[in-house]
Amino acid sequence: MPHDLHDFFTFLTLLFYGLVFFTAGVAITTKVTRGSNLTIARHLPLFALFAFVHAFHEWLVLFLYLEWPTIPQELLPIISGMRLVPVFLSFVLLLLFGFNVLKSVYPHYRKVVSSLALLLPVMLFAILYLHGIDASPEFFRFAVLRVRNLIGFPAALMAGVGLVGYAGTVRATSEKVARNFAAAGIALIVYGLFAGLVPTGVILGYGVRIELLRGVAGLFILHFLMNALHIFDLEREAIIEERLQRFAQSEKLASLGQLAAGIAHEINNPLANVSLNVELLKKSLLEQGTGEKYAKRFSAIERHLDRASKIARELLTFSRHDDDKAQAERLDLNEVLRNTLTLLGPRRDEYRFDLQLQPLPPVWGIVWKVEEVFLNVLLNALDASPPGATITLSSRSSGADVVVEIADRGPGIPAAHLSSVFDPFFTTKEVGVGTGLGLSVCFGIMERHGGRIAVANAPQGGCTVTLTFPQGDHDGA
DSSP: OOHHHHHHHHHHHHHHHHHHHHHHHHHHHSOOTTTOGGGHHHHHHHHHHHHHHHHHHHHHHHHHHHHGGSSOOHHHHHHHHHHHHHHHHHHHHHHHHHHHHHHHHGGGGGHHHHHHHHHHHHHHHHHHHHHHSSOOOOHHHEEEEEEEEIHOOOOHHHHHHHHHHHHHHHHOOHHHHHHHHHHHHHHHHHHHHHHTSSSSSSSSGGGGHHHHHHHHHHHHHHHHHHHHHHHHHHHHHHHHHHHHHHHHHHHHHHHHHHHHHHHHHHHHHHOOOOOOHHHHOOOOOOHHOOGGGHHHHHHHHHHHHHHHHHHHHHHHHHHOOOOOGOEEHHHHHHHHHHHHHHTTTTGGGGEEEEEOOOOOOOOOHHHHHHHHHHHHHHHHHHHHHTTTTTEEEEEEEEETTTEEEEEEOOOOOOOOGGTTTTTTTOOOOOOTTTOSSSHHHHHHHHHHHTTTEEEEOTTTEEEEEEEEESSSOOOOO
């Protein structure tokens, strides 16, 4: 190949290589990830920094390639050192990205990944020390090659495996996004083979430089990663839709609350009068010696009066919006959950409880209201599950939120009814068993705490209620 044509293709190759990674960095930094609850959102800035620094390195190589003949000999060691710094920094950033993604996807292997991430730089510096550190261009070429071998390739491998693993965690959100994350991970591994194991400047068949293959692999990474980042748009759309639904639900509950308060007061007055007269009539008949004859009827009347009074009390609870902020305090939800279990009384002994509680940051709330939410959900879980079944209670920290899940082993809720479970007076229980106000009350309490409540059927059967509370030491109730 003529020398001028060779220089021209080298120029295009290095320009293309740097441009691919610069574009990847721009694609990530321009994507709105602030406020996202996705795990990958916290780690993507590291990949963006890697991409920018790597692009800078390739363009530095391009500049040196073009200007090399004009560089004074005494500056060659400094120039060679300048190449080492960005290549080392970029691969360390990629190593940190891979380390963070891996430990979030595979937390059980966290210690192994941490040890490996620490061991690699130690091995690199040990090899450089044994080789003999000096300021010669030969040493810097050796150092760049070992950085690629011991940092670049493992970093790309860890990041690639991490992205493939992360794809499995978002498959339920979008199969297409999951495939793109997996493909980006595979492309990153291929890139690691080209960048970490094959020395820079190697010319393959047909005069193709290894940098061109690295750039092509980077182009695939860019393509799949840009498609995968669509998950943030999906998340934002889901949040907007959820907020609109919650707003509509809140408006509906507020209107019904005013109606419920009026109905409750109207019911309570005649109920009190009927109860008083029943007691007087019962006393009168007992004095006449005929009370035993009507004992069963009086018992039935009192039972139904108690049920009517309970409905009236629940209506008042549903409609009440007292200002309880003075009672708000820092709460450990694990402790509140354990205390709520004791409120179940003898029913607790009829079931098994699987507690999967992780250490949690504090949340700000009103303890008795949070207990009321937990108790309502637990009672629903017991009602839905057969005696002896296992009720699973789990807690975890997720981004800026604390999440509590309560899963029963019942038949689940028909799909057509899921959208109505928070509506007042809606119930799937038998007539006379529930009033249909429990989850509506829970919805209102979670709203006042800045949280969310969601109900879904579990794939393995039963129903899972997810309660999400915002973290923080501020008054959010």
